[in-house]
Amino acid sequence: MTGRPLRAVALGGGHGLHATLTALRGITEDVTAVVTVADDGGSSGRLRRELGLLPPGDLRKALLALAGPDSGPWGTVFGHRFGGTGALAGHAVGNLVLAGLLETVGDPVAALAEAARLLGVAGRVLPMSPEPVDIEADVTGLAEDPATVRHIRGQVAVATTPGRVRRIRLLSATRRGERPTACAEAVAAVLAADVVLLGPGSWFTSVLPHLMVPDLHDALVRTGATRVVVLNLVPQPGETEGFSPEHHLDVLAEHAPRLRVDAVIADVDSVPVPDRLRQAAKALGADIRLDHVAAADAADRHDPAALGASVTRAVATALER
Structure with missing residues (x-):
């Protein structure tokens, strides 16, 4: 690592991934985002169904x-997201640009490089x-x-189920079964x-899916990188409602033993029983690492500088082991 920037990879999706990428951007210029492609709702879901593209x-x-x-x-x-009631209503312009690149360039990696x-x-x-x-x-x-x-x-x-999610699997949308x-x-x-x-984010729909892709799971197991899990700041309605911080780790271990x-x-104010989290970890x-990583003006949002500093300390500690 001497003489070059820290190579950082963040896996996730949605607002959780946005938080880690914003934090990492403050500590290194060598950042790679690995993004889930399971979204089937809203603008992404419409484009996926109509064009057969990645959401x-x-x-x-x-x-x-x-x-x-x-x-x-x-x-x-x-x-920018279009308003109104026509065919473009609800679509983000960036989604349409990416859809056009995915169709014309073909290779999604090359298409995303062009957008970058x-x-x-x-x-x-x-x-x-x-x-x-x-x-x-x-x-x-969900039953009687x-x-x-x-x-x-x-x-x-899955994200909105009123039931209790026990386990997830990931399947190709184009190759049945x-x-x-x-x-x-x-x-x-x-x-x-x-x-x-890994994390924060919707645990079953943004974080764990990366571990359900066989070759990506194997890479996460084999890598020599410092592996860091970032926990959510507040309980999330829907798929993980009522989960304690340590339960998130238990579920992670069940899916990827x-x-x-x-x-x-984890944020120090988001962990009611630190000893339980310590045992799960x-x-x-x-x-x-119990740090103050929540934004001062929003308990449900990470402070990028504080999170970046916590990641830096976690890497330094791991290297000293």
Whole structure:
């Protein structure tokens, strides 16, 4: 690592990934985002169904997070969402641009590189898979017998279920019944990284899906990078409502029992029983870092500078081991 920037890879989707990318942008210029491609709602879902493309929404958010305030007018345009009641209503301009690039360029990695150049992004945005994927979940609490397990499919359905999500699986949306393939560049980025971040974000629909892609899971297990899990600041309505901080780690261990973690970062005010979190982290091989990482004006939002500093300390501690 001497003489070059820290190689950082963040895996996730949506607002959680935006938080880690904004934090990482403050500590290194070598940042790669690996983004979930399971979204089937809103503008992304419409484009995915109508054109058969990767859902672009989370990819667009990751590009804008890495571009930051220096993205200029293109950043404003990418984030603009059409109003009205016509065919374009609800679509973000950036989603349409990415859809056009995906159709004309073909290769999603090359298409995202073109979008990154347009926005002046220094880092990289990669899909976790070159094909759209579907999330399938085992859920209890949806039948008269609360122990009955129902299977539900789709990112929106899983994220909004009133039941209790027990386990998820990931399936290719284009190859019926098969597991999704990993983006080769994402696998290479994880293996070459100095630090890899999982979380924060929607646990079952943004964080865990990366571990359900076989080659990406294997890369996360094999990498020599410092592996850091960043926990959410507040309980999330829907899929993880009522989960304690340590339960998030228990679920992670159930889905990826071979994964070892070096550090778990949590906000000191978001952990009611630190000893329980410490024990759950220990089962993953990790130390916990209880830092003040929430924004001063919003308890549900990470402070980028504070989170970046916590990640830097976690990497330094791991290297001293």
